[in-house]
Amino acid sequence: MPTPFNESVIEEFRANGGKVGGPFEGGDLLLLTTTGARSGKETTTPLGYVRHGDALLVIGSSLGAPHHPAWYHNLLAHPVVRVELGTRTFQALAVPAQGARREELFAHAVEAAPGYADYQARTSRLLPVVVLERAEPEGWEPPRDVGTLADKVMEVHTWLRGQLRQVKAEVDAHFAARAAHRGPGAPPPPGLGLRIRQRCLAFCQALEFHHVSEDDHLFPGIARYHPHLTDTFARLAEEHRTVARIQGELVTLLADIGITDPERFHAELDRMSTELNAHLDYEEEQILPLLAGVPWPPATPPAQPSAPTD
Structure with a gap:
């Protein structure tokens, strides 16, 4: 306050x-x-x-x-x-x-x-x-034309992919610096460093927000109009749970960055990259065509007329 x-x-x-x-x-x-x-x-x-x-x-x-x-x-x-x-x-x-x-x-x-x-x-x-x-990943430029909900979802997916690539690049650089050290002096510290922690935590929080929004609002709204896609939404929900479990592991490892095992972190990050990219590819193939005709941003509903007064 x-x-x-x-x-x-x-x-x-x-x-x-x-x-x-x-x-x-x-x-x-x-x-x-x-x-x-x-x-x-x-x-x-x-x-x-x-x-x-x-x-x-x-x-x-x-x-x-x-x-x-x-x-x-x-x-x-x-x-x-x-x-x-x-x-x-x-x-x-x-x-x-x-x-x-x-x-x-x-x-x-x-x-x-x-x-x-x-x-x-x-x-x-x-x-x-x-x-x-x-805050944006390196090289990120927002798309100039976002006119449909499909465009907006694709913008978020592109941002998430860029963030994940940057985190992986920084982790790879960390390992390379340790491998290249020949002395004198101590090698780089075993912890992954606050910069990697902050960017990875930001990525995890943005990913969680995106998936919760899809589960609570976007997917139920689409499913009402496309009941034949029950299996598709079941698969997407299961993939969200898989990604959330990996995300939870990463956040746990980031809780004490000074003693985090870089090798374990690297393995979880590789798993996140594999699972998330496959999930985004599938979602774009199955869901984006259904959103191509939905305007973005949503139209503002007209104001209701006020009640007549004497």
Whole structure:
């Protein structure tokens, strides 16, 4: 729940295209909306930020308090966040930096805003440095023409495939780095790293949302008009359950990224790739032709006339 002070800053930010007065006047400020780790409710927090190339950095300073801020715990549970920057609003993947990269980025932040060094000096905890990255998979460009429900479902499928490919590429790079290490010094740590964790968790959560939406709304709606497809929908439901079991295994492995067995994770990811791609192929073959004539977005129903008055 935002404090009264934060609420006033948020209101002023949105009313003035990202510009605020008071203690933030002239500073670089954004609004970060996270999803509660326990509550599932959205919370918006005004935060200072530092640019690093094309990336935005936010620091979990809490003015040097002994505990990480709530928004940091939230983004560990729900990596996709909403960012308001000036008059722009966009989704981002929140990735805490680790090791040498964290030290490099924190030094850059201190150079831009020396107050962060004071906050670090006040506490024994290591202030998190969070990189706000593009949420979409690399190379992703949304289709220009989405005019039917079939187009929309295909857009989601393409996004999911792209996310899965990127997660696999990053896991493969992790294994390659370990295999290529010849010293001196220790090899890369055995854990898969927060970047892989955040992107994989974001993929799993988006996949779950998509399949639940299909099971609860899309498929029952189609089945009413196509009762002869009972076996098709039974197969799709079973495939959803299979994918959900693999997804559950991945989420469990991601719960403690520092000690996760990379080999086991890699095996589960390969299984996810095989099962999900086969499922999407079958769904596109069987279901998309039925949706090709359904407009997207849905037409807004006409407003009901108001009752006559005397």
